[in-house]
Amino acid sequence: MPNESTGTIPFTYNGETYHTWYKVVGNLTSGTRPLVVLHGGPGISHHYLLPHAELAASSNIPVIIYDQLGIGQSSHVEGKPAQFWSVELFMDELDNVLRHFGISDNYDLIGHSWGGMLAATYASRRPHAGLKHLILSSAPASMKLYESSTNRLLELLPDDIKETLKKHEKEETTDDPEYQKGMELFYNKFVCTLQPWPEYLVESFAKMDEDPTVYRTMIGASEFFVTGTLKTWSVTDSLTKISCPTLLINGENDTVQDFTMEPFFRDIPRVKWISFGKSSHMPMYEEKERYFQVLTQFLTS
Numbered sequence: 270m271p272n273e274s275t276g277t278i279p280f281t282y283n284g285e286t287y288h289t290w291y292k293v294v295g296n297l298t299s300g301t302r303p304l305v306v307l308h309g310g311p312g313i314s315h316h317y318l319l320p321h322a323e324l325a326a327s328s329n330i331p332v333i334i335y336d337q338l339g340i341g342q343s344s345h346v347e348g349k350p351a352q353f354w355s356v357e358l359f360m361d362e363l364d365n366v367l368r369h370f371g372i373s374d375n376y377d378l379i380g381h382s383w384g385g386m387l388a389a390t391y392a393s394r395r396p397h398a399g400l401k402h403l404i405l406s407s408a409p410a411s412m413k414l415y416e417s418s419t420n421r422l423l424e425l426l427p428d429d430i431k432e433t434l435k436k437h438e439k440e441e442t443t444d445d446p447e448y449q450k451g452m453e454l455f456y457n458k459f460v461c462t463l464q465p466w467p468e469y470l471v472e473s474f475a476k477m478d479e480d481p482t483v484y485r486t487m488i489g490a491s492e493f494f495v496t497g498t499l500k501t502w503s504v505t506d507s508l509t510k511i512s513c514p515t516l517l518i519n520g521e522n523d524t525v526q527d528f529t530m531e532p533f534f535r536d537i538p539r540v541k542w543i544s545f546g547k548s549s550h551m552p553m554y555e556e557k558e559r560y561f562q563v564l565t566q567f568l569t570s
Contacts, residue, residue: 271295271325278369280338280362283353289362290342291335293370295325302375302401303331304568305366309382309407311359311499312484314341314476316469318381320553321564328565330377333370338362339483341476351498354486360391372399377568379404382525382550386502389533392515393507402568403511406518407550409529411503412495418526419492422459430454434493443490455492459524461551470551492524508536515540516567520548520555541567 272295277288292315297303304324308315315334324330336343337359346353367373378400380388385408392403409415423431430451437448461470477484489496515537519525521544534542543563548555 271322273322277343278335278366280344280365282338282358282361287338287344287346289335289338289344289366291333291366292319292322293331293333294322295329295331297331297333297370297372299329299331301329301331302377302568303333303370303372304377304379305363305372306332306334307363307378307380307384307388308334308337308340308473309380309384310340310477310484311337311354311383311487312340312477312481313473315473316341316476317467317473317551318384318553319469320557320561321379323561324565324568327561328569330565330568333366335366337483339480345480346482351486354483354498356387356390356499356502359387360395363387363391364395367399373397374399376400377402377404379406379564380408381406381553382408384408386499386504389504389508389511390502392513393504393510396510396512400513403513403515404518404564404567405515405530405533407520407523407525407552409525410505410508410532411529412499412501413503414529414532415525416493416495418529419524421526422524423455423493426451426455426458438491438494441490452492459522459549461554462522462549463551463554467554470554505532505536508532509538511537513539514567516563517542518545518552518560518563520545520550520552522549524550 275292280287385405434451487497487499545552545556552560
C-alpha cells in the first residue's frame with residue numbers, strides 16, 4: 270500500500286493566517302510527477318475525490334488532495350465580506366500548497382466542477398512551466414454557460430417537480446423541504462445516478478451542510494440562478510494562454526453539458542475531450558474503471 274500522510278499548511282492571506290488541510294498518498298520523492306486534486310462546490314469537501322488516491326497504487330503517481338479554505342478540515346472563516354471569497358483567494362491557496370510541497374516546477378492538476386473552474390483560471394492567468402498536464406472534469410468555461418445548462422436540464426424534469434422548483438426559486442424559499450426534495454431528484458438525475466450515493470459523496474455534501482458559507486456566498490441558494498461572487502465568472506478570454514496538454518471530461522447527462530465546455534476545446538491549443546456516455550456529473554463513480562484508465566493514459570503519456 271502507498272504511504273499516506275495528512276497535515277495542515279499555514280496560509281497567510283490579507284495579513285491573516287489560516288490553515289489548509291491536506292492528504293498525500295504516495296511518495297513525493299519517488300521522481301514521479303505528483304497530481305494535485307481540486308474539489309468542487311465551491312464548498313463541498315475533498316472526500317468524494319478520494320478515489321483518485323488509487324492512482325498512487327496503480328501507477329505510482331503521488332496524489333495530493335486538500336480541503337479548500339472554509340471547507341471540511343481546513344480553517345473555517347466567519348464574518349468576512351462576500352468579496353473575500355474570490356477566485357484569487359483560492360488561486361493563492363493553490364500557490365501556497367504547491368510551494369509547501371516544493372512541486373511548483375513539476376506537477377499535474379485535476380479540477381472537478383468548481384475545482385475545474387479554479388484550475389482553468391489558474392492555468393490561464395498564472396501560467397508557468399511547472400504545470401505539465403491539466404484535467405478539467407465536468408467544469409464550465411463560464412458561469413453564464415453553466416446557468417444555461419442547469420436551466421435546460423430543469424425543463425427535462427416532470428412538470429410538477431419543475432414547477433415546484435421554479436415556484437420556490439421565485440419566492441426565495443429554497444430552504445423549504447418541498448424544494449429540497451425536488452433538488453434531490455435533480456441531483457439523482459444529473460449529478461450522480463448511482464443509488465444510493467457513494468459514501469464519500471454523501472460525506473462531502475454533509476460537510477457543506479455543516480457550513481454552507483462558501484457555497485452560499487459564491488453561488489447563492491440555487492444552481493439555476495447564481496447570485497454569489499461567481500455570478501460573472503468566465504475564463505473564456507484567456508484560454509489560449511493554457512500551453513500544457515489538457516484533457517476535458519464530462520458525462521452525457523452532466524449538469525455541465527457539452528456546450529459549456531466547448532470554449533475549452535475551441536481555444537486551448539493542446540486539448541483532448543472524452544465524454545462518458547453512461548455518466549452524469551460523477552464519472553469517477555459511474556464509470557470508474559474507464560475513467561481511471563483515461564486519466565492514467567493521459568498522465569503517463
